[in-house]
Amino acid sequence: MNQEHATATRTRAVSSDATQSTSAVARGSSNDVDLARLSESVALRLRREREERESNVRDEALASSDMDDANLVDGSTLVSTDLASVRDNLIRQEESIIFSLIERAQVARNSAIYECGGLPVPGFDEDTGRRHSLLEYVLRQTEQLYGRVRRYTAPDEHAFFPESLPPLVLPPLRYPDSLHRTASTFDINDVVYDMYVHHLLPEVAAEGDDANYGSAALLDVACLQALSKRVHYGMFVAEAKFTAAPQKYTPLIVEKDANGLMELLTDTAVEAQVLKRVERKAAAYGVPPDADGNGGAAVSPKIDPKEVGRLYEAWVMPLTKEVQVKYLLHRLDE
Numbered sequence: 001m002n003q004e005h006a007t008a009t010r011t012r013a014v015s016s017d018a019t020q021s022t023s024a025v026a027r028g029s030s031n032d033v034d035l036a037r038l039s040e041s042v043a044l045r046l047r048r049e050r051e052e053r054e055s056n057v058r059d060e061a062l063a064s065s066d067m068d069d070a071n072l073v074d075g076s077t078l079v080s081t082d083l084a085s086v087r088d089n090l091i092r093q094e095e096s097i098i099f100s101l102i103e104r105a106q107v108a109r110n111s112a113i114y115e116c117g118g119l120p121v122p123g124f125d126e127d128t129g130r131r132h133s134l135l136e137y138v139l140r141q142t143e144q145l146y147g148r149v150r151r152y153t154a155p156d157e158h159a160f161f162p163e164s165l166p167p168l169v170l171p172p173l174r175y176p177d178s179l180h181r182t183a184s185t186f187d188i189n190d191v192v193y194d195m196y197v198h199h200l201l202p203e204v205a206a207e208g209d210d211a212n213y214g215s216a217a218l219l220d221v222a223c224l225q226a227l228s229k230r231v232h233y234g235m236f237v238a239e240a241k242f243t244a245a246p247q248k249y250t251p252l253i254v255e256k257d258a259n260g261l262m263e264l265l266t267d268t269a270v271e272a273q274v275l276k277r278v279e280r281k282a283a284a285y286g287v288p289p290d291a292d293g294n295g296g297a298a299v300s301p302k303i304d305p306k307e308v309g310r311l312y313e314a315w316v317m318p319l320t321k322e323v324q325v326k327y328l329l330h331r332l333d334e
């Protein structure tokens, strides 16, 4: 996503109404024949979009042949919308999430970090005059640095404060447009932030204050970034599913049937695998590799593996699905 475009167009919430053009199509699609025709035309449009994307990438490569090669990113794995590759990516992201939660569990909760005015840090909300919390301060400052070196120009990254991003110090990279443009118009980072502070953190970090405010806030930033990336990766999952079966998704999109879309994209067998795997990973990563019980003292994991599974089930997967539904509802927008 182009940073300028992202900051200019991103809105905090996505509107649930489909575009006029989609509604216009919907008006004429009250029977199966019309729906079949519509699915055909969507399939055709998908093919055209793909051809156009491929030709854009070729044109850009040609146009930039006299430019530094560094200006072209190899987005082949990042932007893949093949479901198997997208799922592989989600599996790799489990490492970042579980490690960051295990790290955060090493220090006390330190509630003052999350309270506005809990600790005297610079920065106020421009609209309300509310003083920033330490976590907001550290997160904003972190995004200033990451933003300068292009982190938020990548299509799989979403800043928590996109309106405050600084100018780039590196030339922008170009990514193939593998997602529909609706992807650059919304994020749910406010939900991710709230979910982390009020629901995940209390299960991960023990109640108490050990004065490790800076460390705890920096560890929070790592958790938030890993969770945000995972949840918004739902856009790639949704694109993969839509491209693989436009005939199944199109009628639901046209009807703006969010519940139907949720049902269609849900795969309970995959969810069970995810839960089993994250519990196993949390059990393995939370203890030293030599803690095999052979004569040594028993080592309890840094974080209860079952808890990690519960957090994935209650929060991480549902939010990833919410992003998928939001994305799909606008997938046919002109």
Ligand SMILES: O=C(O)C(=O)C[C@]1(C(=O)O)C=C[C@@H](O)C=C1
Binding pocket: 087, 090, 237, 265, 266, 267, 268, 270, 271, 274, 316, 317, 318, 320, 321
């Ligand atoms: O792998 C998928 O099919 C996804 O949509 C991802 C995911 C997840 O968040 O892990 C979400 C919904 C599915 O029910 C299964 C798994």
